[in-house]
Amino acid sequence: MTTEFALIEALRGIARSPGARGLMDDAAVIEIGGEKLVLTLDTLVESVHFLPGDPPASVAWKLVAVNASDISAKGAEPLGCLYSHALGDDEWDSAFLDGLAEACAHFNLPLLGGDTVRMPEGAPRSFSLTALGRTSSAVPSRSGAQPGDRVWVSGTIGDSGLGLAVLTGRAAEAEAGEWLTERYRRPSPDTRLGPALAPWVSAMMDVSDGLLIDGQRMADASAVAISIAADLVPLSAAFRKTAGDDLDARLEAMTAGDDYCLLLAAPPEHTMQIRETAAALDCPVTAIGTVSAGAGLTLFHGDRPISLPERLGYRH
Amino acid sequence: MTTEFALIEALRGIARSPGARGLMDDAAVIEIGGEKLVLTLDTLVESVHFLPGDPPASVAWKLVAVNASDISAKGAEPLGCLYSHALGDDEWDSAFLDGLAEACAHFNLPLLGGDTVRMPEGAPRSFSLTALGRTSSAVPSRSGAQPGDRVWVSGTIGDSGLGLAVLTGRAAEAEAGEWLTERYRRPSPDTRLGPALAPWVSAMMDVSDGLLIDGQRMADASAVAISIAADLVPLSAAFRKTAGDDLDARLEAMTAGDDYCLLLAAPPEHTMQIRETAAALDCPVTAIGTVSAGAGLTLFHGDRPISLPERLGYRH
Numbered sequence: 001m002t003t004e005f006a007l008i009e010a011l012r013g014i015a016r017s018p019g020a021r022g023l024m025d026d027a028a029v030i031e032i033g034g035e036k037l038v039l040t041l042d043t044l045v046e047s048v049h050f051l052p053g054d055p056p057a058s059v060a061w062k063l064v065a066v067n068a069s070d071i072s073a074k075g076a077e078p079l080g081c082l083y084s085h086a087l088g089d090d091e092w093d094s095a096f097l098d099g100l101a102e103a104c105a106h107f108n109l110p111l112l113g114g115d116t117v118r119m120p121e122g123a124p125r126s127f128s129l130t131a132l133g134r135t136s137s138a139v140p141s142r143s144g145a146q147p148g149d150r151v152w153v154s155g156t157i158g159d160s161g162l163g164l165a166v167l168t169g170r171a172a173e174a175e176a177g178e179w180l181t182e183r184y185r186r187p188s189p190d191t192r193l194g195p196a197l198a199p200w201v202s203a204m205m206d207v208s209d210g211l212l213i214d215g216q217r218m219a220d221a222s223a224v225a226i227s228i229a230a231d232l233v234p235l236s237a238a239f240r241k242t243a244g245d246d247l248d249a250r251l252e253a254m255t256a257g258d259d260y261c262l263l264l265a266a267p268p269e270h271t272m273q274i275r276e277t278a279a280a281l282d283c284p285v286t287a288i289g290t291v292s293a294g295a296g297l298t299l300f301h302g303d304r305p306i307s308l309p310e311r312l313g314y315r316h
Numbered sequence: 317m318t319t320e321f322a323l324i325e326a327l328r329g330i331a332r333s334p335g336a337r338g339l340m341d342d343a344a345v346i347e348i349g350g351e352k353l354v355l356t357l358d359t360l361v362e363s364v365h366f367l368p369g370d371p372p373a374s375v376a377w378k379l380v381a382v383n384a385s386d387i388s389a390k391g392a393e394p395l396g397c398l399y400s401h402a403l404g405d406d407e408w409d410s411a412f413l414d415g416l417a418e419a420c421a422h423f424n425l426p427l428l429g430g431d432t433v434r435m436p437e438g439a440p441r442s443f444s445l446t447a448l449g450r451t452s453s454a455v456p457s458r459s460g461a462q463p464g465d466r467v468w469v470s471g472t473i474g475d476s477g478l479g480l481a482v483l484t485g486r487a488a489e490a491e492a493g494e495w496l497t498e499r500y501r502r503p504s505p506d507t508r509l510g511p512a513l514a515p516w517v518s519a520m521m522d523v524s525d526g527l528l529i530d531g532q533r534m535a536d537a538s539a540v541a542i543s544i545a546a547d548l549v550p551l552s553a554a555f556r557k558t559a560g561d562d563l564d565a566r567l568e569a570m571t572a573g574d575d576y577c578l579l580l581a582a583p584p585e586h587t588m589q590i591r592e593t594a595a596a597l598d599c600p601v602t603a604i605g606t607v608s609a610g611a612g613l614t615l616f617h618g619d620r621p622i623s624l625p626e627r628l629g630y631r632h
Binding site for chain 1: 320323324326327329330331332333335336337339341343344346348349350351353355356357358359361362363364365395396398399400401402403409410413416417420426427428429430431432433434435436439440442444446448450
């Protein structure tokens with residue numbers, strides 16, 4: 001069992017409860033008192049999910065944001081969160097709490113409880129957060145995409161990944177560098193969008209590890225083929241200015257992680273409702289592909305089929 | 317902010333939602349669809365909460381058990397759990413999953429989801445687990461103890477702490493050593509007891525950090541005085557055989573952690589119901605003290621008042 005993949009396979013053997021959704025989804029779903037409770041738990045580890053030099057308030061923000069994104073992607077309204085705090089030094093912890101308070105308020109996820117733990121000397125910081133959401137409607141899964149559906153993505157792709165590249169020196173510092181690094185450090189998904197779109201979608205998930213890997217996961221979970229048009233993938237002005245928008249830049253964007261955008265599949269007859277719902281919230285959505293019978297992910301650039309890159313996204 | 321205490325004080329300023337119970341309880345409580353949802357999150361860190369040499373299956377067992385204990389102490393029936401797994405080596409992880417599957421089945425806490433994370437080289441293992449429970453009855457808190465109440469504890473106290481002392485060489489290996497170390501490594505609270513006792517109690521919590529520190533927490537949260545009779549505290553035959561049962565041994569037992577017994581306060585007129593409820597489940601309960609108007613914890617041995625030891629329990 002040398003990879004995360006193998007471990008998750010083994011965990012699937014344990015998590016046989018229907019609420020676990022075969023560990024194939026962003027969140028667990030259980031029914032209680034006629035409502036659906038949506039639950040997710042994400043952990044951020046220093047040097048793996050954030051940089052040791054990241055401002056502590058941003059680390060706390062990100063911890064809340066990534067979980068809020070999962071709740072929204074399941075069409076649920078936020079209920080609250082619990083988290084585990086690895087005690088560090090005073091100043092760092094205090095700044096972290098400032099960011100936590102700000103993020104809990106911003107994402108409407110009141111802090112309900114958790115645990116504080118002392119770590120052995122020299123251990124990396126790590127923080128786990130469980131977020132809860134509720135909905136009385138059906139909870140979209142990754143596995144509902146149907147042949148004929150249109151594939152959509154919200155927001156812009158690749159900004160956070162490019163921000164990380166700037167921070168780690170893999171991309172040159174640019175005029176837009178600060179905006180991009182903020183996208184990496186303080187992702188700000190609009191969590192009203194998921195619940196608003198949920199009635200119109202066949203499948204929905206958040207893009208957290210990279211558009212291509214998450215698109216492949218949706219295709220696999222839904223047992224369909226998904227085709228994505230690289231040239232339609234939305235890029236921000238800052239991304240274009242810094243990295244351009246040729247195919248290489250687009251592949252970089254589509255395989256970077258930490259977007260926290262929504263990826264959805266919906267019947268073409270819901271196109272108008274999806275556009276109008278997103279416009280009402282001032283959240284851009286873009287049609288980037290199609291679902292068909294078959295299996296796996298394919299990529300086009302204009303009319304030209306493109307080989308999938310070896311690495312489709314971030315595995316952690 | 318140099319201590320866990322100071323951090324929790326700061327967190328209380330953030331966790332103002334009523335469901336957080338002022339971070340003074342074992343668990344958070346939110347209402348959904350006319351039911352109460354009880355939520356807890358506990359983290360175990362290698363070299364802090366478990367020993368590097370502990371069998372991985374026991375670490376997983378303990379992770380589930382400590383959270384199941386919190387759910388039971390709030391009178392709730394288990395619903396499920398999510399956890400975060402720090403990837404290690406194959407063999408260790410595989411054995412851990414065996415223990416996890418066993419514990420989830422034993423404590424009736426189906427695995428619903430979670431996260432797997434890669435850790436930087438050399439980082440200690442750490443695992444966070446969120447458990448959920450439900451009840452349609454009132455959820456006992458730590459803060460409901462009333463003057464005139466009797467104080468009870470379930471099970472026996474100090475076994476786990478003595479087991480840890482055997483493992484770390486602080487106590488001599490004894491005939492009962494293996495039974496005691498198993499109490500440390502694989503705590504087995506009977507989680508039927510909490511929901512069964514809940515209707516009869518004024519306050520209830522689990523004893524996780526030491527009977528004295530947890531008794532003091534109940535006194536503080538309830539704004540009452542609690543008096544405990546050291547000579548009435550129940551000790552197992554294995555404990556007595558290994559450590560004796562004089563006052564020193566009893567103080568050792570009452571300040572050790574990891575008991576996962578229930579501590580409750582109840583009106584004296586519920587004495588019969590408490591005894592009968594516990595007897596029906598074959599779980600021993602013992603009256604060990606009283607609640608009165610005032611503040612703080614006091615200790616007696618027979619008729620003799622005893623000074624509280626400097627360290628009342630385990631803080632982590």
